[in-house]
Amino acid sequence: MVGICSYSGYVPRYRLNRSMIYKAMGWMNGSTIGNAKGEKAVANFDEDSITMAVAAGMDALNGCHSSAVDGVYLASTTMPYKERLNSGIVSAALGLNDRIRAADFAGGLKAGTTAILSGLEAVESKRLNTVLVCASDCRLGKPASAQEMVLGDASAGFVLGSDNVVAEFKGSFSTTYDFVDHYRGEAALFDRQWEDRWIRDVGFEQLIPEVVNGVLDRCGMKITDFTKVVYPCVYPAARKKLNKILGIAPEKEQSNLHAEIGESGTAHAPVMLAAALEQSKPGDRILVVSFGGGCDALCFEVTGNISRMGAGNGISWRLNNKTALDNYTKYLVWRNILPVDAGLRAEEDDGTRWSVVWRKRREVLGLWGCKCRNCGTVQYPQQRICVNPECGAIDRMDEYPLADKTGRVASFTGDFLAASVNPPAIYGNIEFDGGGKYLMDLTDCDLDEVKADMPVVMSFRKKYSDDRRGICGYFWKAVPKREVNNG
Amino acid sequence: MADGIRDKVAILGMGCTKFGERWESSAEDLIVEAFGECLDDAGIEKKQIQMAWLGTCYSGLHMGKSSIPLGMTLKLPYIPITRVENFCGTASEALKGACYAVAAGVCDIALALGVEKLKDAGYGGLPVAGAFGYMDFLRGANYSAPGLFAQLATAYAAKFGIEMARIKDAIAHVSVKSHANGALNPKAHLRAVVTPEQVKAAPMIAYPLGLYDCCGVSDGAAAAIVTTPAIAKSLKPNQHMVKVKSIQAAVSSGEEAWFNNWDGAGFVTTGKAADRAYIEAGIRSPREEIGMMEVHDCFSITEFVTMEDLRISPVGKAYEDIMDGFYDMNGRIPCQPDGGLKCFGHPVGASGLRMLYSIYEQLLERVPEERKVKNARMGLTHNLGGMPQANVCILTIVGRD
Numbered sequence: 071m072v073g074i075c076s077y078s079g080y081v082p083r084y085r086l087n088r089s090m091i092y093k094a095m096g097w098m099n100g101s102t103i104g105n106a107k108g109e110k111a112v113a114n115f116d117e118d119s120i121t122m123a124v125a126a127g128m129d130a131l132n133g134c135h136s137s138a139v140d141g142v143y144l145a146s147t148t149m150p151y152k153e154r155l156n157s158g159i160v161s162a163a164l165g166l167n168d169r170i171r172a173a174d175f176a177g178g179l180k181a182g183t184t185a186i187l188s189g190l191e192a193v194e195s196k197r198l199n200t201v202l203v204c205a206s207d208c209r210l211g212k213p214a215s216a217q218e219m220v221l222g223d224a225s226a227g228f229v230l231g232s233d234n235v236v237a238e239f240k241g242s243f244s245t246t247y248d249f250v251d252h253y254r255g256e257a258a259l260f261d262r263q264w265e266d267r268w269i270r271d272v273g274f275e276q277l278i279p280e281v282v283n284g285v286l287d288r289c290g291m292k293i294t295d296f297t298k299v300v301y302p303c304v305y306p307a308a309r310k311k312l313n314k315i316l317g318i319a320p321e322k323e324q325s326n327l328h329a330e331i332g333e334s335g336t337a338h339a340p341v342m343l344a345a346a347l348e349q350s351k352p353g354d355r356i357l358v359v360s361f362g363g364g365c366d367a368l369c370f371e372v373t374g375n376i377s378r379m380g381a382g383n384g385i386s387w388r389l390n391n392k393t394a395l396d397n398y399t400k401y402l403v404w405r406n407i408l409p410v411d412a413g414l415r416a417e418e419d420d421g422t423r424w425s426v427v428w429r430k431r432r433e434v435l436g437l438w439g440c441k442c443r444n445c446g447t448v449q450y451p452q453q454r455i456c457v458n459p460e461c462g463a464i465d466r467m468d469e470y471p472l473a474d475k476t477g478r479v480a481s482f483t484g485d486f487l488a489a490s491v492n493p494p495a496i497y498g499n500i501e502f503d504g505g506g507k508y509l510m511d512l513t514d515c516d517l518d519e520v521k522a523d524m525p526v527v528m529s530f531r532k533k534y535s536d537d538r539r540g541i542c543g544y545f546w547k548a549v550p551k552r553e554v555n556n557g
Numbered sequence: 558m559a560d561g562i563r564d565k566v567a568i569l570g571m572g573c574t575k576f577g578e579r580w581e582s583s584a585e586d587l588i589v590e591a592f593g594e595c596l597d598d599a600g601i602e603k604k605q606i607q608m609a610w611l612g613t614c615y616s617g618l619h620m621g622k623s624s625i626p627l628g629m630t631l632k633l634p635y636i637p638i639t640r641v642e643n644f645c646g647t648a649s650e651a652l653k654g655a656c657y658a659v660a661a662g663v664c665d666i667a668l669a670l671g672v673e674k675l676k677d678a679g680y681g682g683l684p685v686a687g688a689f690g691y692m693d694f695l696r697g698a699n700y701s702a703p704g705l706f707a708q709l710a711t712a713y714a715a716k717f718g719i720e721m722a723r724i725k726d727a728i729a730h731v732s733v734k735s736h737a738n739g740a741l742n743p744k745a746h747l748r749a750v751v752t753p754e755q756v757k758a759a760p761m762i763a764y765p766l767g768l769y770d771c772c773g774v775s776d777g778a779a780a781a782i783v784t785t786p787a788i789a790k791s792l793k794p795n796q797h798m799v800k801v802k803s804i805q806a807a808v809s810s811g812e813e814a815w816f817n818n819w820d821g822a823g824f825v826t827t828g829k830a831a832d833r834a835y836i837e838a839g840i841r842s843p844r845e846e847i848g849m850m851e852v853h854d855c856f857s858i859t860e861f862v863t864m865e866d867l868r869i870s871p872v873g874k875a876y877e878d879i880m881d882g883f884y885d886m887n888g889r890i891p892c893q894p895d896g897g898l899k900c901f902g903h904p905v906g907a908s909g910l911r912m913l914y915s916i917y918e919q920l921l922e923r924v925p926e927e928r929k930v931k932n933a934r935m936g937l938t939h940n941l942g943g944m945p946q947a948n949v950c951i952l953t954i955v956g957r958d
Contacts, residue, residue, distance in 0.1 A: 414680040415701075420687060420694045427695065434696050449815050451696070457816045481712035481821040485704030485763040487682050494764070497698035498708060499821055499946065507815055509946065511698045517764055522715035533695065545696045 072194045073235035073370060078129030078227045079344035079385025080122055080206075081331055083514045084395040085109040088219050094398040098214035105219035108329030112395055113208050113223040115404035115492045116513055116531040119146040120156055120544065122225035122337075123204035124163045124530040128473075130202065130227030131164065132382055139166050139229070141192055141201035143185040145175040145336040147254070148208045150542060159544065160204060162435035163530045165471055171198065175336070178363020179252070179302075180244075181205070182226070182336035187366060189230040190239045200231040207335030210405060212260040217252075220304055221261065222332020226340035226385075236379060237347060237356065237370040240291075243284035246364035249273055259407075270308045277365050278303070279315055282357070285367035293317045296369075297354035298346040300324040302338035302361055324356075330389050336362075341385060343370075348384030352376055380554070387554045403491050406535075416489035422536060422543055432469065437528060437546045439506050440467035448472075448505030470506075472528065476551060477502040479524045484517035500526060500548050513547040525551040561837040565660040566801040567789035568955065569782045570599025573914040576777035576902030577746040584619035584674040584778075585630045591778035591907075592631055592670060599782040600792060603631070606782065607664040609638040612651030612671035613906035615684055616642075619674040627670060642906070644688070644942025645855065646806070647671055648779060649909030649951035653804050655783050665788055671911075672778035673904035682774060683905070689947075703771055704763035705944040706856040711765070712821030713862060717873050721765055727879045728857035729756040732769045732899060734885050735854065739896025741928045746773040746902030770857040775902030779910035781917075799920050802838035802935065802954040805830045814946040826950035827866035827939065834952040835868070840935075844869050847890055847954075848933030849919060851912035853941035854897040863939060864892075891930050894919060909940035913953060920957040 092106035113122060123144055131139070142164075144157035151159075157172040175181040175188070182205030189201035206225030211217025251269040252261055263269070278301055286292060293299070299318050303309050304326060313323055324346045326338070334341055339360040346356050354372040359365055381387055395401055402408035432438040432452075439450035444463035447456055448470055456463045482498030496512040498520070512520060513531055526548035533545035572594030574587050582590070596603060611627040613620070620626040624638035643650040648671030655667035678684040683702050687694065710728070714721050733753055739745040751769060759767035789798050807826040813819040831843070840846045847869065854860035861879065864870040869890060870878040878884065884892035895901045895915035898908060916936035918924050935956040942949045 414678075415682075415685050418685045418687075420691065423691060426691060430692065430695065447816065451692070451815075453811070453815070457811045459810065459812055459816070481708035481715075483704040483707035483711065483763045483766075484761075485699075485701055485707070486760075487701040487703055487762055488699050489685075490699060494761075495699045495701075495704065497700055497704065498711075501817055505817060507817055509698050509700070509814070522711055543695060 071235050073238040075231045076130045076229040077344045078126050079341045080126040080225045081111045081388040082113045084112045086112045086395045095214040110222035110332035119148045119206040119208050123206035126225040126227030127164045127204050138200045140170045141198040142172040143203045145181040145185040145205040165436045180360040180362045182340045183360035183366035203228045205337040205340040207337045217261045220333045224331045224334035224341045225337050226344045236375040240369040241289040242368045244366045270305045274303045274308045281365035281367040296357045298324045299357045300342040301359040304333050345385045382554045412489045437473040439470045439472045441470040450506045450508045475502045511547040514549045527551050562660050566656040567786045568799045569784045571781045571914045573779040574777045575744045576775040579776035587778035591780040595780040606668045609668040610651035610654040611640045612647040614647045646940045646942035646949045646951045647906040649940040666784045670780040671907035673906040674776050707763040707766045710858045716822040727876045729753040731857040731860050732756050735893045735897045735899035739900025745896040746775045747900040772898035773902040775904045777904035777907045779907045802956045803834040804953050805834035806951040808949045809947045823862040823866045830950045830952045831867045838954040849930045849936045850892045852939040912938035
């Protein structure tokens with residue numbers, strides 16, 4: 071049996087109320103009032119498609135043997151690097167083996183499901199045993215555009231394999247069309263789109279039925295065989311019409327999470343699938359359809375293993391773990407849409423020395439520390455001489471992962487002098503449970519909520535942006551540990 | 558068995574520029590100014606200086622690397638010069654080198670000079686200069702000096718269960734006291750008297766430190782000429798002699814930063830250096846025997862915890878001593894009689910020698926009555942470089958015979 075062994079959905083903590091966007095930009099384009107409902111998920115200033123993919127990957131791998139993963143596929147239309155394997159960064163951050171296959175899936179928004187299909191086929195063909203697929207997007211709409219309202223940031227992760235399958239893969243059907251509803255050129259920062267009515271009438275209403283009927287025919291199934299149908303169309307009227315055309319009963323339509331997240335690109339269908347799986351029971355059948363450059367349709371049947379999945383796997387605790395970004399201008403600064411003066415300190419240029427990044431890749435990207443074989447002391451950064459003054463053993467270290475450890479804040483501050491687009495820069499000495507101590511940035515929190523002894527978890531984030539070279543660097547930050555709570 | 562440096566070196570002369578925003582002066586100008594006063598005070602000729610130590614930290618901002626700028630600026634006649642850098646402890650490091658050379662008998666008269674020209678950075682605070690190495694760029698927190706030291710307050714509050722409001726009261730007292738002292742000192746950078754209310758209402762720099770909890774970033778230079786007590790006696794038979802009683806340094810071992818045995822509420826290095834310094838100087842009870850102190854009050858909270866680390870205030874009792882006025886100008890051990898880093902200013906590479914200048918002037922009773930420390934015979938300087946979990950601490954104790 072081949073299928074999904076674990077799943078996760080990640081939603082960044084910050085949400086922008088769409089009415090706030092309208093308040094700021096509605097004077098420019100009054101028609102956006104039609105979209106000014108609900109909220110959209112917004113990546114923090116130190117998040118991008120890679121960091122969100124890592125977050126989803128960590129959740130999906132929770133409880134799995136990451137050493138078993140032999141393939142990593144990343145789907146995104148907002149890859150931070152054009153040349154540098156983005157899935158390679160994700161793989162290093164997740165502490166996966168070096169000897170694995172990794173690939174970036176990009177272009178059309180159906181790339182997320184195509185990456186899942188490719189992973190399933192690799193497992194089916196027994197070329198690979200366990201494939202992690204992450205789909206993650208962080209697309210930008212120009213201020214005052216409809217897309218600014220509609221697009222949201224999110225990611226999803228799936229572990230695909232043949233053991234302990236929670237949702238068996240039953241079949242698929244794909245179409246490919248150069249139907250350009252949305253597009254971005256080589257150097258474009260913002261999403262562009264053609265007329266909504268055309269996207270709706272010619273795109274969704276023709277292409278989705280075609281792929282759905284294709285997969286039903288191929289699998290010998292009827293639409294009524296499915297417990298949930300996932301398809302990422304943001305137009306409410308089109309959804310109604312499609313449900314009618316296809317015969318999808320209202321309770322079988324999976325929410326597109328538009329009021330909570332927004333249109334999340336390659337991640338959209340995968341995020342909806344994670345949400346559907348979280349609510350599913352053994353025997354449920356889920357039909358997943360993606361849209362963008364054509365469509366993929368995938369059928370899954372939920373197994374008894376679904377009960378093994380914890381609340382941390384789903385997306386609802388991430389949806390609940392939110393705070394309002396109550397400042398539209400801050401959103402513009404975080405996304406680098408509005409140039410901002412962060413002071414002369416921000417202009418210091420250290421550059422990225424790639425030979426150092428390579429030499430220290432385990433320590434920096436993977437947050438690997440070390441543990442002394444002689445005395446058991448955990449330490450970070452990696453040391454050759456044990457830091458325990460009673461020990462001092464030389465070259466007796468084993469590598470030790472810290473990315474999956476919890477820690478406590480020993481001391482902290484909120485620094486208004488350090489250059490940041492999200493002042494104050496909050497940081498502190500973090501003592502890891504089980505040993506190890508390091509001075510780290512804190513993120514996804516306000517200074518008011520930080521306390522000594524507060525528990526934290528590790529989160530992979532952008533460490534710096536190098537605007538001169540158009541790149542960024544990554545490291546880990548501490549995030550207040552929030553209760554996984556679906557209530 | 559080595560027996561230390563006590564009474565083996567005497568200070569023959571000292572000089573110190575006015576600290577501040579010296580827009581008109583280059584680092585070389587500051588060197589000439591401090592050296593001129595120092596040489597006059599020593600009463601010798603330049604050619605009698607046999608070796609020199611130059612201390613400067615952010616030399617990339619001003620005169621560049623190496624000892625060469627000192628030789629070329631002062632036209633020193635082809636003598637050996639060592640350039641040292643140890644963050645904000647740089648000037649004490651230069652003094653240590655000069656004193657060790659004299660104590661070791663490798664020269665009779667040596668110069669230590671510290672200089673820094675910070676006000677060409679273009680912005681307030683210390684320059685961002687990759688001070689902690691490239692790996693810090695890749696995996697260090699996004700910190701500045703105030704935030705690194707501010708954590709002393711949150712850690713201290715957690716350790717002793719003391720409310721932050723009380724810590725804020727005490728560190729406000731520290732700053733108010735230093736401003737009062739600095740206001741009387743014509744060479745000090747910041748000369749305004751402030752009230753506790755002003756201090757506590759100032760803009761936040763790094764929680765819980767406000768603007769008045771942070772020292773001035775200044776331009777300046779300071780210098781000392783040291784020699785043997787015998788030569789000092791022969792050159793100045795009718796003057797009190799200020800002799801070095803101890804110079805002790807301690808550098809972080811990695812334990813504070815990476816091992817789980819440090820609570821973050823003070824400086825391990827200061828305690829280690831203090832214990833060694835008191836032994837070297839023959840001090841049994843520092844609270845009774847030290848007459849005055851110039852400590853490294855880069856931030857008010859640094860001074861607060863240092864009172865305990867120096868074994869002057871009992872552990873957990875710095876608040877009481879500070880609020881009781883123990884360290885005020887009219888207290889038992891005046892701390893920062895010249896205004897400290899807080900108000901005299903902090904040109905990084907000069908500060909350790911400026912502290913010594915303050916003590917030296919007091920011991921020789923050269924200061925006007927209104928800022929005189931009464932009956933002091935022994936003074937301590939505490940010079941710190943780095944951050945709380947990774948630093949160098951250099952203590953110097955001098956006494957008047």
